[in-house]
Amino acid sequence: MTTLYGSMHSRANRCAWMLKELGIDFHHESTNFLDGSTHSPEFLQINPNGRIPALEDQGFTLFESLAINLYLAKKAGGELAPQNLQEDAFMMQWTIWAITEIEKPLLLASANNLLFAPESRNVEEFNLAVKKLSRPWDVLNKHLENKEYILGDRFSAADLNVAAVMTLVPTANIDISAWPNMQAWLHKCLERPAADDWKHVNFTIPRPDTHLGMLAMFV
Amino acid sequence: MTTLYGSMHSRANRCAWMLKELGIDFHHESTNFLDGSTHSPEFLQINPNGRIPALEDQGFTLFESLAINLYLAKKAGGELAPQNLQEDAFMMQWTIWAITEIEKPLLLASANNLLFAPESRNVEEFNLAVKKLSRPWDVLNKHLENKEYILGDRFSAADLNVAAVMTLVPTANIDISAWPNMQAWLHKCLERPAADDWKHVNFTIPRPDTHLGMLAMFV
Structure with a gap:
């Protein structure tokens, strides 16, 4: 089981x-x-x-x-799995990259666009987060220039993991139209029938009272 | 090449x-x-x-x-590599765990114990970081209770990756004596002849001027 x-x-x-x-x-x-x-x-x-x-x-x-x-x-096994050592390496690379480059700044952007109560959102923090995100998003957008998916022409665990880290983009209404290849790819991934559960996510985060509390939330 | x-x-x-x-x-x-x-x-x-x-x-x-x-x-191949699918999964698990649970709070602890100039260190930030670290360190310490290494009795890529994330412990003089199994394991890993390069790392970080700057450093 x-x-x-x-x-x-x-x-x-x-x-x-x-x-x-x-x-x-x-x-x-x-x-x-x-x-x-x-x-x-x-x-x-x-x-x-x-x-x-x-x-x-x-x-x-x-x-x-x-x-x-x-x-x-x-x-x-099958199409989602790596077919060889190099695909295995790419799947680890992109998975770790999503964690180290995207996860935390996307949470900060989302907190200040939706998850915090309106009166406790901070536009400077939002802008800082988007500025950080623009760096990895430029990389992914360029990577997807002539590719349907991260490894090429098939949907794989690399797409699923990276897109799963990015579900807050639609949930928190983050505008990614400046990265059109990435936007089209993300939409394609998140609209797969199997991906359905992220759509029901609905939560808010209370803003920490202090600067130390904010730091604690993100380290 | x-x-x-x-x-x-x-x-x-x-x-x-x-x-x-x-x-x-x-x-x-x-x-x-x-x-x-x-x-x-x-x-x-x-x-x-x-x-x-x-x-x-x-x-x-x-x-x-x-x-x-x-x-x-x-x-x-060989002893450092996974021997089967479950070992492969454990190596990914502990590698990702080290990134998500240890890397950022250890950098915050290290900044406030050594990397920032003495006059710009903050004991509250240091304590916050150690409090966050105590949670994953309790887990690793308990995991190593009756084991020499993370996967059992041989040194593998799981140990290397987790220990490599923790080189700031000795570099920044973070006291981990409250986690004796982990302390003994880390020492054993980092004293391997092949690990030598981390010992030459020597750098300082200027403390950001603002709270926003501190947040930017860690998201």
Whole structure:
């Protein structure tokens, strides 16, 4: 049996996307941090970090959403999986790149465009975040100039992982029309039927009261 | 030919460690951002992000230091490489975990313990960073309770990547004696002869003037 732990309002929706792309039947436990269930003794046996998502696949447990996705794709084989060592390397490269270049500044941009209450949004922080994002987004936009997908002409785990990091773009109404290749690619990825769960994500973040609190949110 | 691009004062030392562990002869280009060489047209062909390190391996180019290391280990085979799909998944999991849980708070702790000039260090920021680090460090310390290395009894790419993210612990004199298993493991990893380059890293960071600047440094 394959069990995915984590409310679909969390990054668990990234793994649900992969499971659905692969046609894997899975049991879903909507563990979440609001009711403390991510820190129950039972769940800490699954993920000692007390974070969601986590995967249990016939007794094998794994955490980190994007690592789970690469594992699932490779285990299933097929088009989403790497076909050789170089594709495997590219999938790791783009996955890690999305985490290090996009995830945090996109959260800051999203907080100041939608997730914080209107009166506590800060345009300087928003502009700073978009400025940081423009660097990796220029790279991805150029990379996609003559390609349908990140590895070329087929949708793979590299697209799924990078696009899954970018679901806040439509959720928080971030304008990416300055990066047309990337915009078209993101739309194509996020409109796949298997990707559906991200659309139901709906949450707000209270703005921390202090500068130290803001720093704490992002380190 | 295998070429590693990037000054050894940068994260290129992570890849030099892997190359030396594997006994791979490589050419080293000490590309760095101080003289603008990371943004030369030639280098942008290697890494369009204008960042170091980058690898060129017989015409195949790759960026993101920890993805480069997993690629090199897998290509070489042997003890550092995953022996099966589950080990491959664990190597991705712990690599991504080190980036998402450790890298940024460790930089904040290090900045306020050593890298910022003494008069611009902030003890509240240091304490905040250590508090954040205590969570993943508790996890790693417990994971290593009855194990020599992350995967069990052999040193692998998982250890190399996680330890490579933690070189700032000794560099910036961060006290980790509260996590004795982790401390012993880190010492064992970083004292390997192939790991030598991190010891020569010596740099300071000017503290940003504003709260916005501090936030920009960490998102």
